[in-house]
Amino acid sequence: MSLESFRAETRSWLEGNCPESMRTPMILQEMPGGGKRAKYRNPETKLWLDRCAAMGFTAPTWPKEYGGAALSVEENLILRAEMARINARTPLVGMGLSMIGPALLEYGTEEQKTDHLPKITSGEIWWCQGYSEPNSGSDLASLQTKAVLDGDEYVINGQKVWTSGADNADWIFCLVRTDPDASKHNGITFILFSMDQPGISVKPIKLISGLSPFCETFFEDARASRKNIIGTVNEGWTVAKRLLQYERTMIGGIGGGNQRSTSLQEIAAEYIGLEEGKLADNSLRHKIIQHSMNDCCFGLAVRRNTEESKTTKAPSFVSSMFKLYGTEQNKFRYELMLEAMGSQMLGWEGEGFSAEELGQTRAWLRTKANSIEGGTSEIQLNIIAKRVLGLPD
Ligand SMILES: Cc1cc2nc3c(=O)[nH]c(=O)nc-3n(C[C@H](O)[C@H](O)[C@H](O)COP(=O)(O)OP(=O)(O)OC[C@H]3O[C@@H](n4cnc5c(N)ncnc54)[C@H](O)[C@@H]3O)c2cc1C
Numbered sequence: 001m002s003l004e005s006f007r008a009e010t011r012s013w014l015e016g017n018c019p020e021s022m023r024t025p026m027i028l029q030e031m032p033g034g035g036k037r038a039k040y041r042n043p044e045t046k047l048w049l050d051r052c053a054a055m056g057f058t059a060p061t062w063p064k065e066y067g068g069a070a071l072s073v074e075e076n077l078i079l080r081a082e083m084a085r086i087n088a089r090t091p092l093v094g095m096g097l098s099m100i101g102p103a104l105l106e107y108g109t110e111e112q113k114t115d116h117l118p119k120i121t122s123g124e125i126w127w128c129q130g131y132s133e134p135n136s137g138s139d140l141a142s143l144q145t146k147a148v149l150d151g152d153e154y155v156i157n158g159q160k161v162w163t164s165g166a167d168n169a170d171w172i173f174c175l176v177r178t179d180p181d182a183s184k185h186n187g188i189t190f191i192l193f194s195m196d197q198p199g200i201s202v203k204p205i206k207l208i209s210g211l212s213p214f215c216e217t218f219f220e221d222a223r224a225s226r227k228n229i230i231g232t233v234n235e236g237w238t239v240a241k242r243l244l245q246y247e248r249t250m251i252g253g254i255g256g257g258n259q260r261s262t263s264l265q266e267i268a269a270e271y272i273g274l275e276e277g278k279l280a281d282n283s284l285r286h287k288i289i290q291h292s293m294n295d296c297c298f299g300l301a302v303r304r305n306t307e308e309s310k311t312t313k314a315p316s317f318v319s320s321m322f323k324l325y326g327t328e329q330n331k332f333r334y335e336l337m338l339e340a341m342g343s344q345m346l347g348w349e350g351e352g353f354s355a356e357e358l359g360q361t362r363a364w365l366r367t368k369a370n371s372i373e374g375g376t377s378e379i380q381l382n383i384i385a386k387r388v389l390g391l392p393d
Helices: 003-017 043-055 073-085 095-107 110-121 236-253 258-272 282-308 318-345 355-370 377-388
Strands: 127-130 146-150 153-164 171-177 188-194 200-205 214-225
Touching (some): 003 073, 073 282, 095 110, 095 171, 095 236, 127 153, 153 171, 153 188, 153 200, 171 236, 188 236, 236 318, 258 282, 282 318, 318 355
Antiparallel strands (some): 146 153, 153 214, 200 214
């Protein structure tokens, strides 16, 4: 099929199948993460998810046998552009699609792919990430959670922390130490197991915002089948690092895209006002133009990288550059929004603030976490220095 026919077909399918309420800006409470415990406040969220999953559009570039649509890079760009044209919400988000799925496609056995990937694309299973521990964050390879083989199962003991969404997750992808005598980067194994078992307890960490987006996760004789080891026993660090590249690419993407700059311009116009068709505040206008230009260049750099890696389809250490830049760009965007909205973006609750304004305050604070999760900015700078620029240790 030519790209033009693909565009026409996709446009017509979207027109006929995307519900009206899914053509409005995403709101936090309707974020479609899927999973067995998902509750859909708006039933059209689930309808849209199911329709997209049936077309393979929740994971457009994945092979059809695992629930994808096997789209080429160009077709995927068309799908995204057509969705943006009608403001269609993303049908499914989460670590299944953006982290463990891509890692499984690369490192999983056929059995593992068949077992897990279709449940990700359909939104049946919600995944969480068991990497960080109380004494192992940036120095992740020092992790201490232990797994000991017992027949065909590993018995797992230890603690993870900052496990996002663990209290709602069905499965976890986890780093465990299987050889305590090996040097720290060796002796780590990458394993998957169900969160729904007696040996696991989670304790949500309550933030000042009142939300609990992440948890402490405790394993006391939790069990994982040997067949769910990804890659080789004791060589899980290789899979772990690759997954982080997928994660960093995803987090970096949060900061890019021209659509976001447009809304920044609109917000500034609404709060500051226009003079002769231009934003009334000269200095802010220049900063917003700079942000838009940076956004555009960043978007093009990401796109060039995607096209260059067409054959491997895998990210590289360059993902650290995208993560660093994308998260800084996102922070800059919200600082400009704050400059435009002034004290209207500093409200926490109560009258005098619209729901959107209260949402912007929280979103602004949340941007601060973007440059910590998935490895801090300082760690990305270390990786760029060593792995991209080739500077000595
Ligand atoms: C919103 C959010 C969600 C998260 N979700 C998850 C999750 O789902 N699963 C999970 O496993 N983890 C998760 N994390 C944890 C995250 O991966 C860690 O917070 C991160 O890797 C940093 O580790 P740390 O917090 O222990 O900080 P530390 O490693 O203690 O770092 C403290 C400070 O020291 C600096 N630093 C440390 N080492 C170096 C160095 N070598 N060179 C220069 N500077 C250095 C850091 O940059 C940082 O500023 C999440 C974190 C956040 C904020």
